[in-house]
Each structure stands twice: as structure tokens, then as C-alpha cells.
Amino acid sequence: MADETMVGQHEAGGRSMYLIGGRRVRVSDLLDAGLVQADTKLRFERNRIGVTYNATVTEKGRIRLEPGGEEFRSPSRAAMVAAGMRAVDGWRAWQVVDQERLLDAVRQELLDRTISRAAAAANQQTEDTERQRIHARLRRARMRADERDPERVSVRDLLALWGAKDRGDQVSQIEADLANHGLLTSPSFRAVTLDTVVSLTTPPDETEEAATVGPSEMDDLAVAEDDEEGGDLNVRLTVGNLSPLLGVESVGPNSPLEEAITKMLLNDFSQLAILSGPRNLRGAVTWRSIAQSIHQKPDASVADAIDPHVEVVPYDRDLFEVLPTLQQRDFVFVLDESKAIKGIVTTADVAQRYGELATPFFQLGELEETLRWILSRSFDAETIRPFCNRQIESFDQLTIGDYLRVLENKDAWGRLGWPLDRSAFVARLETIRVIRNKVMHFHPDPVPEDAVDTLRRFNRLLHQYRDPA
Incomplete structure (x- = not known):
């Protein structure tokens, strides 16, 4: 039944x-x-x-x-x-x-x-x-x-x-x-x-490791219900989100220094891992450690240039927790799920990722500010209020949805005096509204480059036609 x-x-x-x-x-x-x-x-x-x-x-x-x-x-x-x-x-x-x-x-x-x-x-x-x-x-x-x-x-x-x-x-x-x-x-x-x-x-x-907990921890286990309603809340940006865990370029501790220098030059690296095995990290060799070793010993080897003071973090570590270390050390090595050294994250990687995350925010901010300025020069709040389906006291309260409703109106569009096709313009603005909603979900994947290009092109167009006729 x-x-x-x-x-x-x-x-x-x-x-x-x-x-x-x-x-x-x-x-x-x-x-x-x-x-x-x-x-x-x-x-x-x-x-x-x-x-x-x-x-x-x-x-x-x-x-x-x-x-x-x-x-x-x-x-x-x-x-x-x-x-x-x-x-x-x-x-x-x-x-x-x-x-x-x-x-x-x-x-x-x-x-x-x-x-x-x-x-x-x-x-x-x-x-x-x-x-x-x-x-x-x-x-x-x-x-x-x-x-x-x-x-x-x-x-x-x-x-x-x-x-x-x-x-x-x-x-x-x-x-x-x-x-x-x-x-x-x-x-x-x-x-x-x-x-x-x-x-x-x-x-x-x-x-x-998972087998037992102490008596003082039992209450914590029994408090919360399981994650069957969809899993733990997880909106973090992790170290692994920046490293594909494909392995790291390395040399052995007994390698000649020329090998390390050549690999760094060929790959445009600033550091190399010193490994005796996938889980046996001896340290790193960097341009600074190479210079210091050669200064002290002209015929130095990799063993003389090893910097043993390196940081190793698991791939699922919160990136924000690692930022102070990156600021001090410039890089960290990354462990995969098997505890093997399989990645590296540098300050350059972090700068690139934050640029990828920040660019669409800045583009959207510029776009919304420009549209708000355009409408405020062409209309008053009383005129656009009926399009917004809610009480609007100032243009600062407008959203992209409001801009869409205003510009969809043939008479309102005509007041702008733009030599542009209204339907095509509004359709692109709807596409941007969808992009904005995805950006605001704050998930760890960068916004696709074609979406960023769409924002850039729209901003350039707005700058050409932002002055009312």
C-alpha cells in the first residue's frame, strides 16, 4: 500500500x-x-x-x-x-x-x-x-x-x-x-x-582516530541532529580550491644545486619542494636560500640550500586561516587526503583568486551605480515609483529588477533618447541580473570569464550613453 x-x-x-x-x-x-x-x-x-x-x-x-x-x-x-x-x-x-x-x-x-x-x-x-x-x-x-x-x-x-x-x-x-x-x-x-x-x-x-571520544565530549555528540537535511553548511574557500593536487615539482636532498636552479627557471618557480618520498618533506629551496648558500659556500649543493622551516597544511584547511602564514612565508605545501605532498599555494595564487572573485563584484557595483545615476538624471522618484511595485523614496533603493521594469516601459525608454534597441538592451540586463544572483551566492568557483566580459562590455556601453539627451 x-x-x-x-x-x-x-x-x-x-x-x-x-x-x-x-x-x-x-x-x-x-x-x-x-x-x-x-x-x-x-x-x-x-x-x-x-x-x-x-x-x-x-x-x-x-x-x-x-x-x-x-x-x-x-x-x-x-x-x-x-x-x-x-x-x-x-x-x-x-x-x-x-x-x-x-x-x-x-x-x-x-x-x-x-x-x-x-x-x-x-x-x-x-x-x-x-x-x-x-x-x-x-x-x-x-x-x-x-x-x-x-x-x-x-x-x-x-x-x-x-x-x-x-x-x-x-x-x-x-x-x-x-x-x-x-x-x-x-x-x-x-x-x-x-x-x-x-x-x-x-x-x-x-x-x-574515529573510534572513541572522552566522556566530556559525549554531550557535544548528542546535541545536534545529523546532516540528513543536506549536509553541513560549507561556504568556505579552502586551500585546495587553489591547488589541483596534481603533485609538486621537487628535487631530492642530495641533488646538485644546478638541477634545482634549472627546474625553477624552466617553470618560473620561486621555490621547490625537497622530497625524500611523497610524504617525507625535508624542506624547500628558494631563490633566497640559494643565494645565501652560495654566498657561504660557492660549491653549495641542494643540501646546503634547504630551508627546513616550511608550512604544510591539509587541502581542506580554510584559506583565511592560512593567510598569516602566507604573508610571512610566501607559500605553503598542501597535503591531499592521503597525507601526501601534492600541492603548493603561494601568495601569487591567492592574489589571483581574490582578483577573480573581486572583479565581478566591482563590475556589478560600477554597473548599478551608473544605471542609478542615469535614471536619477532622467526621472524623479515619483515617476519611477509605479514601476517598482513597492514604496521607493530614493534612487538608492533601486535594484537591477527595478531597472529592468523601468527600462522595459516604452515611454520610459523613449525619455532616455538612446539610439539603441530596447528589447536587446533589456535582454542583456536580464542576463546580468542572473549573473549578479550567482555572484552573490559566494561559492568558491570563479565567475566564468565570459560572464565577466559581459559585465565589462555592458559598463563600456553605459559610459557611452549615460548622459541624457
Whole structure:
């Protein structure tokens, strides 16, 4: 009966119920679909230490720990509190006792069943076809991850599976789709560049680091609900967003100094890593350390020019935390998810990225100020107020949407006296309104250069025709 209800919702709503509307699956969804029942027993076995934890599914689809009676909507949160662990994937931890399978397997059955129903439904929508394609691709990726042969794909190509070009509005849905298939990316696709290659893998098994927390930390674990509503809030700019983690140019500690100098000149580098292995950083050689070593010893080698005082940071470190170090040291080496030295970020990289982020803001600011000045010279506030659909006391209150409504009006446009086509001008302004909305979402990917060029060209045009006739 529950399955028939889901199909009815699909047909009535005119869209697929696959992935429950783009959010993460909950235990309550399994309950509604009849895949688990109220009072179903769950078991979490930690075979390595010989401990078992028990729980029950409640009528509201929550997980009640036994003994104790604490209830959680999230399988992960329930498992973390039961075992006193810092992190655990509850979907792959809790086993449905009477079915002898993991909650994760039940979740996969829900997804398979729902997408199959959607595929068989009459008047199938384009959205359903796209969902089926995504489901099939992620299902294959999960099979490869389970076989310890994870699929590797660039972040750019991963986003393209959802039709996205950057990590904007669709990030939460992408994370939900991955999580529903028991997948994550390593490294995190949020914290690296668009061209970084990531693996589609399952969460790591229990480790000593994640295994236990002290009694004083238990309250913190139990306070917040799990991230099933879309993941942790993550709008940071990370070190990895500036480094593709493709490796670093290096020399060995026993290399001749000429080798280091040649590599630096060929690549226009100001420093090189000194590595004895991917995880054994001995330091760095820089133009300053080279000059100092040669000054002290004319036949100096790399060993004489090593600067051991270097900073190493993980790829997912917040960039703002690293800025003081960059200001002092000019560069930091970057660790990938396996703790290998795979990147470098310099002050020049930071300057370039902040220029990429700041340029569209300045262009938009100039554009809005110019439009405001143009309208204030051609109209008074009383004249434009009817176009804005709200009370406007001054031109400083106008938005791009207001400019659009004013300029769409044939009579208002005529008062400007511009020898330009109104419809083409307004269409471009609408494009700019969309660009502005994307810019204001503050995600870590730079605004595409063609969008910045669009802003620049529009500003140049405004400067030519900003004086009223």
C-alpha cells in the first residue's frame, strides 16, 4: 500500500519521487514504503572490539537506543552516540535484524524501487529520465566502490552529471544523491579545484582516530541532529580550491644545486619542494636560500640550500586561516587526503583568486551605480515609483529588477533618447541580473570569464550613453 501511495504521488505531482525530491533518504521514508516496520530491531556490531549496540525503529521513523531510550532521526548520529565515536556511517553500521541486511541495503532497495516505478509511469517527464540516468551512473559507481575499484572523475565532469558547471545552487542535491547511494568523493569535491580528479568511494571503515571520544565530549555528540537535511553548511574557500593536487615539482636532498636552479627557471618557480618520498618533506629551496648558500659556500649543493622551516597544511584547511602564514612565508605545501605532498599555494595564487572573485563584484557595483545615476538624471522618484511595485523614496533603493521594469516601459525608454534597441538592451540586463544572483551566492568557483566580459562590455556601453539627451 505504501508503494502504491508513492506511485500515486509521482503521477499526481507530475514528477519523479526518486531521491525523495532531491534530499537525503530518511529512516521514515523506509517506514512509509513498508521496507521496515515500527519496532524493527537494529544491531550495530563492532567486531574488532567485540561490542554490540541495539536499537529500535519507532513509529515516527526515529532510532531509539537500547537501553537508554535516546531517539535520533539520523542513523549516523544514533551510531555515534551509542558507540561514543567521532564519526561513523550509520547506514552501513546498523543492521536490520529480521532482514539480516544493513540499512544501506534497504535504502538502495527504496531507490531502485522508486526509480523503476517512475520509469514505468505513463507520461514520463524529462526530469524522470535525468533521474534514471543519474541513478544508474551512481549505482555503477557504488558497485565499483564496493569492489575497491572506485571510479575517478574530475570535479568538473562530476558536476556535469547533474548539468552543473560550478558548485552553485545544486551542491546540496548532488551531496544528497551521492549520500543516498552511500558515496562520497575523496578528496571532497567542495574543497578542491574543478579540475581536480576525485574518487567516488564509500565512507572509510572505523579507525582508531574515529573510534572513541572522552566522556566530556559525549554531550557535544548528542546535541545536534545529523546532516540528513543536506549536509553541513560549507561556504568556505579552502586551500585546495587553489591547488589541483596534481603533485609538486621537487628535487631530492642530495641533488646538485644546478638541477634545482634549472627546474625553477624552466617553470618560473620561486621555490621547490625537497622530497625524500611523497610524504617525507625535508624542506624547500628558494631563490633566497640559494643565494645565501652560495654566498657561504660557492660549491653549495641542494643540501646546503634547504630551508627546513616550511608550512604544510591539509587541502581542506580554510584559506583565511592560512593567510598569516602566507604573508610571512610566501607559500605553503598542501597535503591531499592521503597525507601526501601534492600541492603548493603561494601568495601569487591567492592574489589571483581574490582578483577573480573581486572583479565581478566591482563590475556589478560600477554597473548599478551608473544605471542609478542615469535614471536619477532622467526621472524623479515619483515617476519611477509605479514601476517598482513597492514604496521607493530614493534612487538608492533601486535594484537591477527595478531597472529592468523601468527600462522595459516604452515611454520610459523613449525619455532616455538612446539610439539603441530596447528589447536587446533589456535582454542583456536580464542576463546580468542572473549573473549578479550567482555572484552573490559566494561559492568558491570563479565567475566564468565570459560572464565577466559581459559585465565589462555592458559598463563600456553605459559610459557611452549615460548622459541624457
